[in-house]
Amino acid sequence: MSKIELKHIDKFYGKNHILKDVNLTIEDGDFMTLLGPSGCGKTTTLRVVSGLEKPQNGTIHMDGKEIVNAAEAHFAPPSERDLNLVFQSYALWPHMTVRENIAFGLNIQKLPKDEVDRRIKDALGRMQIGQYVDRYPSELSGGQQQRVAIARAIASEPHLLLMDEPLSNLDAKLRVDMRSELKRLHTETGTTMIYVTHDQVEALTMSTKIAIFREGIIIQVAHPLELYNNPANLYVADFIGNPRINFVDGKAEVSASGLTVNSVLGRMTFPADHLKDENMPQEASFDAVLGIRPEQIAINTSRQSPSDIEAHIYTSMPAGSETLVTVKVGGVSMVIKALGITHYNPDQVVYLSIDTTKINVFDKKTENLIKYSVE
Numbered sequence: 001m002s003k004i005e006l007k008h009i010d011k012f013y014g015k016n017h018i019l020k021d022v023n024l025t026i027e028d029g030d031f032m033t034l035l036g037p038s039g040c041g042k043t044t045t046l047r048v049v050s051g052l053e054k055p056q057n058g059t060i061h062m063d064g065k066e067i068v069n070a071a072e073a074h075f076a077p078p079s080e081r082d083l084n085l086v087f088q089s090y091a092l093w094p095h096m097t098v099r100e101n102i103a104f105g106l107n108i109q110k111l112p113k114d115e116v117d118r119r120i121k122d123a124l125g126r127m128q129i130g131q132y133v134d135r136y137p138s139e140l141s142g143g144q145q146q147r148v149a150i151a152r153a154i155a156s157e158p159h160l161l162l163m164d165e166p167l168s169n170l171d172a173k174l175r176v177d178m179r180s181e182l183k184r185l186h187t188e189t190g191t192t193m194i195y196v197t198h199d200q201v202e203a204l205t206m207s208t209k210i211a212i213f214r215e216g217i218i219i220q221v222a223h224p225l226e227l228y229n230n231p232a233n234l235y236v237a238d239f240i241g242n243p244r245i246n247f248v249d250g251k252a253e254v255s256a257s258g259l260t261v262n263s264v265l266g267r268m269t270f271p272a273d274h275l276k277d278e279n280m281p282q283e284a285s286f287d288a289v290l291g292i293r294p295e296q297i298a299i300n301t302s303r304q305s306p307s308d309i310e311a312h313i314y315t316s317m318p319a320g321s322e323t324l325v326t327v328k329v330g331g332v333s334m335v336i337k338a339l340g341i342t343h344y345n346p347d348q349v350v351y352l353s354i355d356t357t358k359i360n361v362f363d364k365k366t367e368n369l370i371k372y373s374v375e
């Protein structure tokens with residue numbers, strides 16, 4: 001177990017400013033996922049923590065011990081950082097069997113033979129590849145090699161496990177299985193993990209915390225549910241959630257009792273204690289964006305309440321356990337997630353009911369969250 005603190009980390013490649021004043025604390029036992037689109041600096045952050053890259057500014061502490069201090073040109077070598085790293089590319093020794101690949105690091109640690117055997121068996125069992133223990137990497141598929149690389153890393157029982165898109169070469173079913181294995185491993189061992197992915201489902205399902213990156217800047221660090229329910233701004237709201245959140249433009253007015261937003265969805269009012277005061281604009285009237293998750297809208301074929309919103313069906317896509325329905329309201333498209341199989345005809349009139357306590361509101365100008373989702 002390990003606590004890692006990154007403070008004011010800047011990383012340049014030539015003139016390119018890749019990490020911009022990154023501040024991040026990974027608590028002992030966290031499963032911290034670095035999430036963001038390609039090229040936003042996730043891997044670079046991992047390489048800086050592991051010691052493969054030297055940042056130009058900032059400090060890193062591991063369990064209170066300074067391992068990086070750029071101003072003093074102090075960079076502890078990777079071998080002194082008690083961590084293990086799994087890359088997207090598996091980097092197995094080609095001339096060693098699976099067993100030898102895993103045993104190699106354990107023998108360096110001078111562990112007794114029965115302990116080495118136990119760890120190899122346990123790690124391969126978790127990754128569901130026990131039957132390949134005597135094969136060479138060239139005799140395994142890419143996905144199997146990837147799982148050997150993960151098994152090798154977890155067998156060493158490091159205090160800190162860094163993983164860079166370790167499931168990217170696996171097929172969809174195996175990826176789901178491996179997610180659950182990694183999550184269980186984390187719960188059982190309490191190993192601190194830093195995990196890089198651009199797959200938001202992977203991030204939401206496994207992490208205790210997610211750091212959202214955008215062009216080298218951390219936008220928000222939060223528990224997955226908090227990130228989903230209360231994204232800090234439009235960028236995070238748009239990035240998290242599948243299907244994507246619906247955005248609807250509106251005109252906001254502030255009053256003593258709270259906030260009113262007029263849009264194609266009609267007039268919605270939000271009480272003052274649901275508002276994020278520090279982000280509220282000074283103006284009494286301003287442009288706002290409603291953020292409504294697809295499951296926050298209920299759809300009915302008849303009007304259930306005077307506040308229901310009339311809409312027209314655009315498409316209805318049944319997908320087994322749920323149906324994704326696209327509707328049009330006053331020219332605006334919205335996606336609704338309905339449980340079970342429901343059939344609608346194109347252009348059919350339906351009525352939408354939206355739970356306004358749950359939805360988000362953003363300031364269109366700053367793009368910041370101004371109204372929380374409340375349970």
Ligand SMILES: Nc1ncnc2c1ncn2[C@@H]1O[C@H](COP(=O)(O)OP(=O)(O)OP(=O)(O)O)[C@@H](O)[C@H]1O
Nearest residue numbers: 013018036037038039040041042043044045197198
């Ligand atoms: N060794 C390098 N030299 C120069 N530029 C680099 C180097 N490594 C990374 N970069 C650049 O730094 C930026 C961030 O790269 P990084 O690999 O950290 O992104 P990422 O978020 O992990 O993306 P991906 O999901 O595609 O792996 C990219 O623009 C990349 O081209």
